[in-house]
Structure formats: C-alpha cells, structure tokens
Amino acid sequence: MKKFLAVLALSFILSVQAWAEVRVGIVFDAGGKNDRSFNQSAWEGAQKARDELGIYLKDVEPGDSSAVEEAMRAFASEGYDLIFGIGFANATAIKNVGTEYPDVKFAIVDSVVDLPNVSSLVFKEHEASYLVGMIAAMRSRVVDGKRVVGFIGGMEIDLIKKFESGYKAGAQRIYPSIEVVINYVGNTPKAWNDPATAKEIAKAQMGKGASVIYAAAGGSGNGLFDALKEVNGRGPCFPKIKKGKRIDECIYAIGVDSNQNYIVPGQIVTSMLKRVDVAVFDTIRRLEAGKLTGGVNIYGLENNGVGYSVDKYNRKLITRKMEKVVNLFRKKIIAGDIQVPDKR
C-alpha cells in the first residue's frame, strides 16, 4: 500500500511538472541571436517570457538550412509546445515540420505559412518607416542647395521594399521635393552582414548630400554607424551657434528593428522599431492562456507592433514640434486616413 501511494505521489508530481511548464523552442535566422537587430529582438521577447511567465526555453542557431528543419523536428519530437522560426528563410522548414506534427504549435516571423497549427507573425514595417521618414526629413538640412535623405537596404527583396516605400512616402510628405537616395547592400543573404559595403554606400550617399540616412540592413547597419562616427567625431552631434550664426554640419542615422540609439549616442535620430519581441512574447502568452490559434497576426502601429524610439540618447534630437507632427500622422494612419504604400 505504501509503495502504491509512493508511486501515485511520484506520478502525480511528475505529471504536475509536465503540465506546469510550457516548453518553447526557438530557431534563429542566419544572423544569429546576437545580431543587435532582428534576431536579438526575438530573443529578448522570448527571454522576457521566460522571466515573467516561467516557461522553459531553448534556442538553436542553425548553420545552414538543412539544420533548420532538423532542429525544429528535434524540438517537436521532444514534445515542445511551441516552436518559433525567426525569419522568412525558415518558412519552408516550418511548413514541412508543421505538417508532420499537427499537434504542435508553430510560429513564423516575417512570412505566412497556411497551416492550422502555424501562427504567422507579420509586421506593417512601412507604417513605422513612414514616421521615421518624416523625422528624417524634418531633421535633414539643405546641402549645396538640395535637401537629400538616404536609404540603405540590406537584401533587395519585397520585405525591405516595404521599408523603402514607407520611408520615401514619409519624407516626401514633409518636403515634396526632397530627394531620397536609395541603395541596397546586395541581393544575397550576405547583404545582411556586410558592414564594409554598407559603409561605402553611406559615404557615397553623404557625398551626394544626404544628411540623414536610414539603414534597414540588419547587421550591415553597423557600417553606417561607423561612417557616422568618422564624419561627426565621437560624442553627440548638435548644430552649433558661432558668432550668432547657426552652423549645422552633422549627419544623422536612423536605426532599425531594435532600439539602436545607444550604439552612437546623439548621432542616431531615432530607430524604427519592429517589435519582434512583442510579437514573440504575445504569442507565448496566448499559448499559456490556451488561446493560441493558427492564422495571420498583423503587428502595426495600432497594437504597438511597430513604432519609433525616443530615449535619453536621442531626446535632444527630436523636438517637441517634430514629435507633435509625427504623433498626428501616427493617429491618422491608425484611423486609416492615410494609406502608406508598401510597394514601389
């Protein structure tokens, strides 16, 4: 009898433990989880969920795409409840493994996979890019009689063209005649991690008179920040007043995905935020609540899925007036009064 009770108690404890802990696996993109940008944002959201919701969390940084699928399969076969694929490149793997394990929940960022057990998390990057485009235009200055802002894209694909079109439309909303110089780092996945080329592009755009440059290029964006430091010197850069004359020689950058303002304090006007962390956290919370269903989840301005950052590093670069204008347009976009283009 005693033995029986012990076994019963043990099995009870085991089952409670199995019930209590939600297990989440996360498979990253080629950039890896510490890219200071897109993947890192996802990782931060997952870590937040681990700290606040008490989930069990494991991650894999696959080297190549054959490992992606096998990593997801390993998670699924070990009974994980939810498996994330970060980045559109993981869509094929999610589709295959999701079909094999219909009882396991999956989530994919930046792509749509049409399966009942897959949540697709997509963002309206063009909306937030529109707002930072406005900020860029307002922060820009006239160089050699022209007003120019720059855009550096990573890999030339539809996803990044959303950033580009929103940014351009936003800048032109402020100054219809503003010139937007657009360049891409490349057209292969290497373009996400090629700061040297991005730096060259940034310098060329500065040569064309660009005074604010927006990089939507993942890890390559660090090349822009390097170029910035070379031109502006160290420390925050503000217009100076000399002998009553206003001298403005600063060139500014706009960060992307995560809040990158801290990387070069006082030289990054703002960062366009793509809150992958919010989407990841949100998805895990819904799983905990038992409300996670498949389908497409869109993150835009209205649910704070995208936005722009203001913190102590860029507070002085964004005037109250600029903020007022941007907030007005933010409301207009949410209300549907303005349709931001997401294609060229």
Add this chain to the structure above:
Amino acid sequence: MVLKKLEVLILPLVSVFAAGLVGAILIFAVGENPLAVYWIFFKSSIFSINGIGYTLFYATPLIFTGLSVAFGFRCGLFNIGAEGQLYIAAMAVAITGIWMDGWSAWVVIPVCFVVSFVGGGIWGGIPGLLKAKFGGHEVINTIMMNMIAFALVNYLVVGPFHRKGTQILETEFIPEAARIPRIHELIPFIPKTLPLNMGFAIALLACLATYLILWKTRWGYEIRAVGISNSVSTYAGISVNKNMVLAMFIAGGFAGMVAISEVMGYRYTFHDSFSGGVGFIGIAVALLGRNHPVGVILAALLFGALIRGSLFLDLNFDNLSKDLVMVLQGIIVLFVATDKLFKKILSVFRIG
C-alpha cells in the same frame, strides 16, 4: 612493414584522440561536463537509425570534396577551389534538370551526372591549365576561381533562374525525372523525413573509382609520379603538364559531384549558399584521410557525425553552441598537420 602500414592508421587516430582531449579541456573550461557532451555526440549521431542516416547524409558531400582535394594532392596540387567547383556544378545540374523537363529519367539522370562532373571539372581544369601553360600557382587561381563562381551563380540565382514568387534565393525545382531516390524509397522502416539519398552510394563508388584509377591504371601511376617529383617524371617521359590538367579536371569533377546528393537527391533546386563550406572542410577531410579514398570515407564519416551532433549541443547545453564542432575540426587539422611531432613521440616509445 606491418608496423609501417599500421602507422598510417595510428597517426590520424592519435590526432583525433588528442583533439578530443584538448576539446574536453575547453568544454570543462566553459563549465560543462566533457563526458556528457561527447555522450550527446555519440547518442545523436550513431545510436538511432535517424542519427546514422543524418551522419551519412552530412558525410556524403564531404566524401566528394575530400576526394577532390586528395586527388589533387596525389598530383602535388593543392585544390582550394572545391567550393567554387561544386557551386558551378550544382547550378549547371539545376539548369540542365529544368531544361530537360519532360524527358525520361533514363536520359535525364545520366546526363545530369555527366554535367555535374564536367561542370566541376572545367572549373577545376582551368587553374590546372593555367598552371601547366603559364606556371600560375593553383592555390591562388583556385581561390580566384571560387570568387568568380560565387559571383556567377549569385547572378544566375538572383536574375534569370530565380523562382518567381519567393524571397528565398532558389531556382525552379527540377522535374521528378531528374531526382534520385531517397533511402526510404528503397528500404522499408526508414523515416520518410531522412534526406539521405542515393548520392551516398555514388560517393562510395567514386572512392572505389579513385582507388582503381590511382593505383591500378597507367594514368594513375603517371599522376602519382608527377606528384612525387616533376623532374623525375619528365626524365621518365611522363608529360607533367598533361597530368596536371587531367588531375585538376578530375579533382574538380569529384567536387562537382556534390550536386548529385545535394541538388538531385535532397533540395531538388539550386539553393543559394546551400553548401555551408563543405568545399573547405574537404581539405581537412583529405588531410585526416591521408589522401587515400578509404581514409577520406572514414574522415568524412567522423566529420559528418560531428556536424550531426553539433545541432544537439545547442539543444542540450547552455554554455556551448554548435561552434564547438568548428573548434574540434580546427584542432584535428592542427594535430594532423603536426604529424612529425607524433612520429617523434612514437619513435621514442619504440626505442624505449
């Protein structure tokens, strides 16, 4: 004599064992239990049908590239261009497959095999020709041919052959007739998800062919003679130039055969950066395998098992990532390259 034959086996084994010891110290230093880590390696790569299947799958391209580098070495040439050769061949096979849509498998598959060999062969043969005609060093030229190959296939996969409607850089899929069977189609009770395919059997055949060519034919004898000494070969009436071009062509061809397992057997499309550097790991495989086909197979199996196990390092350990495998590979190569040191240690033992 027997001892000398054994020595060939002992040195690589000692290198692997020593690398394992150094790896264990590193693992201990980052705060994990080395035994647990090596147990995960074994468990994930050998102790299940799935594990073995994946190990063989990862070993297949390494056998081809290992053979490629080893064949070059036998002729005294260092082929660093396997990566470029296999990209060119993979693209050529994908294009051929797409173009030959509607043909019978009996025609398409042999044609694709030939295309993979010739595609890689031409890319390897050009540096061979440059070496023979102008004395241009094959190390420099194969590296430069790599760059040209990457740029060329990038252009093709981004531009004219990009599959419409996807952001992923891939060509159209090759038709059913151009695909070689997966292992689960031939043997029952094998999981359907296993990507292991007939390419592995072809890799073994390629090893057999290498052995026969190098040690059982006059061509092979000439190639090995050139590898040992150019001047003696010339004196013996062997054309050094002809054999260099031939050796580089065959080396490139073996590298190109990676396309058989990766394009015709696994992805059914040319996928950008599909190789993950197997062309370069092939150098380590050839070194560890002592430039012998059998050694190449064994070394490729070891490296394949390491790659397979690396995935489970991420899954099971907090302080380790898959990069440990690159460290282990590096240490193995280091020890293989310093084999004189081990020879000295061994000789001390023999005297003692």
